[in-house]
Amino acid sequence: MNQASHGRDPIGEYLDQLRAGLRTGPQEAELILAEAEDHLRETAAAGLAVGMTERDAQEAAISTFGPVRAVVAAHHARRSRLAAAGEAGLAVWKLASILLLTSGVSGLAIAAINTIWPSFVLMPNSGVCWPCLPGQDFVLVPLGVSGSLWLAWAVATVGGAILLAGCGLTARLRRRRGRGTLLGGLFPMVAAGFFGAIALALTPLSASGVRLATGLAAACLAVAVGYAIQMARTFRRQRRDQVGTFGRVLG
Numbered sequence: 001m002n003q004a005s006h007g008r009d010p011i012g013e014y015l016d017q018l019r020a021g022l023r024t025g026p027q028e029a030e031l032i033l034a035e036a037e038d039h040l041r042e043t044a045a046a047g048l049a050v051g052m053t054e055r056d057a058q059e060a061a062i063s064t065f066g067p068v069r070a071v072v073a074a075h076h077a078r079r080s081r082l083a084a085a086g087e088a089g090l091a092v093w094k095l096a097s098i099l100l101l102t103s104g105v106s107g108l109a110i111a112a113i114n115t116i117w118p119s120f121v122l123m124p125n126s127g128v129c130w131p132c133l134p135g136q137d138f139v140l141v142p143l144g145v146s147g148s149l150w151l152a153w154a155v156a157t158v159g160g161a162i163l164l165a166g167c168g169l170t171a172r173l174r175r176r177r178g179r180g181t182l183l184g185g186l187f188p189m190v191a192a193g194f195f196g197a198i199a200l201a202l203t204p205l206s207a208s209g210v211r212l213a214t215g216l217a218a219a220c221l222a223v224a225v226g227y228a229i230q231m232a233r234t235f236r237r238q239r240r241d242q243v244g245t246f247g248r249v250l251g
Contacts, residue, residue: 009055009058010058011041014040014062014065018032018036018068021068021069021071021072022072023076036071039061039065040061040062040065043061044058044060044061047061090171090174094164094167094171095190095194097160098160098164098195099195099198100160100163101160101161101163101164102160102195102219103156104153104156104157104158104159104160106212107152107153107156107212107215107216108153108157109215110212111149111150111153188228188234189227191223191224191227192224193224194224195220195223195224196228198220199218199221199224202214202216202217202220203217
């Protein structure tokens with residue numbers, strides 16, 4: 001869309017005002033303006049077809065389309081909703097990636113512990129004692145770790161790492177485009193609450209002696225504590241910056 005092609009007709013002036021009001025990148029602004037111009041020109045052409053003068057047809061088209069301020073406000077509101085949805089989706093992506101990675105690493109660690117220090121269960125004595133005494137009805141049998149379980153935890157670890165790397169790359173691209181920090185900088189608070197809740201939910205299983213639940217609960221608690229520390233540091237830095245700014249104003 002070339003601004004020179006507008007001349008000084010009402011639609012051209014309207015589009016110039018719309019361009020000045022949009023707070024978007026150049027490419028996105030040109031797309032919005034092109035769509036608006038197509039709609040306005042088609043509406044004006046319909047007015048010409050029923051006998052209106054060119055100026056009256058253009059003014060009628062503009063009146064139907066809406067004031068510049070209303071159009072700009074509607075676009076910015078829609079853009080804000082899309083941005084909020086994108087941030088929420090990215091936050092869920094990051095939380096799921098960290099949870100998958102944490103589960104995989106915890107599973108591998110517990111599988112290694114079960115291999116080195118196996119748990120035992122009582123099994124009926126079928127004549128093959130390990131270990132047993134003569135006449136013993138039950139024997140202690142170690143719980144082994146199957147190869148498929150090792151593979152499942154390894155896949156979870158690798159998959160979580162790949163997803164987390166992809167999430168980090170997406171967040172970096174968003175920052176380069178001026179999208180700001182994830183969830184307005186509140187992601188550490190959300191993550192601390194999320195992983196703290198998971199650790200709390202796993203507490204009954206941990207108390208019953210399930211090693212996997214104990215390991216995963218400990219890992220989630222560590223992640224929650226890490227994000228809580230990060231959140232505290234962020235708040236402390238923000239408070240220090242505010243104090244510094246206030247001191248410069250007073251000075």
